[in-house]
Amino acid sequence: xxxxxxxxxxxxxxxxxxxxxxxxxxxxxxxxxxxxxxxxxxxxxxxxxxxxxxxxxxxxxxxxxxxxxxxxxxxxxxxxxxxxxxxxxxxxxxxxxxxxxxxxxxxxxxxxxxxxxxxxxxxxxxxxxxxxxxxxxxxxxxxxxxxxxxxxxxxxxxxxxxxxxxxxxxxxxxxxxxxxxxxxxxxxxxxxxxxxxxxxxxxxxxxxxxxxxxxxxxxxxxxxxxxxxxxxxxxxxxxxxx
Amino acid sequence: xxxxxxxxxxxxxxxxxxxxxxxxxxxxxxxxxxxxxxxxxxxxxxxxxxxxxxxxxxxxxxxxxxxxxxxxxxxxxxxxx
Ligand SMILES: [Fe+2]
Ligand SMILES: [Fe+2]
Numbered sequence: 245x246x247x248x249x250x251x252x253x254x255x256x257x258x259x260x261x262x263x264x265x266x267x268x269x270x271x272x273x274x275x276x277x278x279x280x281x282x283x284x285x286x287x288x289x290x291x292x293x294x295x296x297x298x299x300x301x302x303x304x305x306x307x308x309x310x311x312x313x314x315x316x317x318x319x320x321x322x323x324x325x326x327x328x329x330x331x332x333x334x335x336x337x338x339x340x341x342x343x344x345x346x347x348x349x350x351x352x353x354x355x356x357x358x359x360x361x362x363x364x365x366x367x368x369x370x371x372x373x374x375x376x377x378x379x380x381x382x383x384x385x386x387x388x389x390x391x392x393x394x395x396x397x398x399x400x401x402x403x404x405x406x407x408x409x410x411x412x413x414x415x416x417x418x419x420x421x422x423x424x425x426x427x428x429x430x431x432x433x434x435x436x437x438x439x440x441x442x443x444x445x446x447x448x449x450x451x452x453x454x455x456x457x458x459x460x461x462x463x464x465x466x467x468x469x470x471x472x473x474x475x476x477x478x479x480x481x482x483x484x485x486x
Numbered sequence: 487x488x489x490x491x492x493x494x495x496x497x498x499x500x501x502x503x504x505x506x507x508x509x510x511x512x513x514x515x516x517x518x519x520x521x522x523x524x525x526x527x528x529x530x531x532x533x534x535x536x537x538x539x540x541x542x543x544x545x546x547x548x549x550x551x552x553x554x555x556x557x558x559x560x561x562x563x564x565x566x567x
Binding site: 248250256261264265442449450462464468469472474476477479480481 | 505508510511525526528529531556557558559560561562563564565566567
């Protein structure tokens with residue numbers, strides 16, 4: 245069976261933007277079986293903006309799974325926003341997994357916000373001041389939780405949903421100096437160790453859609469400005485047909 | 487006179503931290519009396535708001551607003567993996 249995954253990140257909905265994105269979701273059930281949201285759903289992470297997100301993505305004819313992004317953390321209300329979304333039937337991952345039955349196949353989605361640190365050979369390490377250690381440690385803890393969630397995942401198809409990028413391929417177009425703030429190879433390392441069919445992320449608005457991990461897992465940057473379309477649709481199936 | 491790099495950095499900081507914008511992905515370049523803004527934003531109102539915040543952070547410079555509004559298309563194609 246085919247499994248069509250619609251995905252978008254960085255819709256950055258403000259309180260003045262209610263309904264504007266929703267208009268693009270009409271008929272999504274004809275194009276995809278599930279919609280994944282790769283974080284930065286709001287501009288400032290306020291509860292008012294969280295409400296706009298809920299109204300924009302609730303009661304769609306297909307399941308919706310989301311992670312939050314750095315903007316959604318800006319007002320220190322990520323847990324409250326996630327709770328509002330869950331209340332409306334939107335799954336929100338926080339370094340854990342969800343398994344859905346889609347057309348008789350089990351789709352497992354693992355993920356969370358992710359974090360930065362940079363890419364192999366050009367990255368921060370847990371050394372020196374506590375502030376640097378805390379930064380690197382945050383990413384390490386996240387990568388460890390993803391590794392565990394993937395190890396324990398029982399599903400036919402495995403997708404990782406993140407806000408930050410696990411690879412630098414999909415950052416092409418961004419200034420290289422800010423790569424450490426856009427993602428971390430530790431995320432890719434954890435995913436490569438346990439295996440997945442596809443990785444989706446956002447955050448890098450000026451990046452590139454397509455990339456691949458060192459072990460060959462496809463990575464797609466679905467930030468709205470990168471896609472230039474309301475969402476990307478990725479079809480996973482063994483026989484090359486959809 | 488303040489070096490153009492510092493002016494550009496201040497504008498970039500203002501765009502990220504000002505509650506009206508909170509835009510992280512805007513490219514800011516200062517050349518002489520001109521301040522160039524490049525990148526993509528979601529709508530015309532934001533495009534203008536960003537130029538306003540930038541010009542407040544760098545008074546006296548001529549703002550060249552080269553930001554483009556992302557045109558969200560309805561997806562037609564799908565990628566088979
Ligand atoms: Fe974003
Ligand atoms: Fe982001």
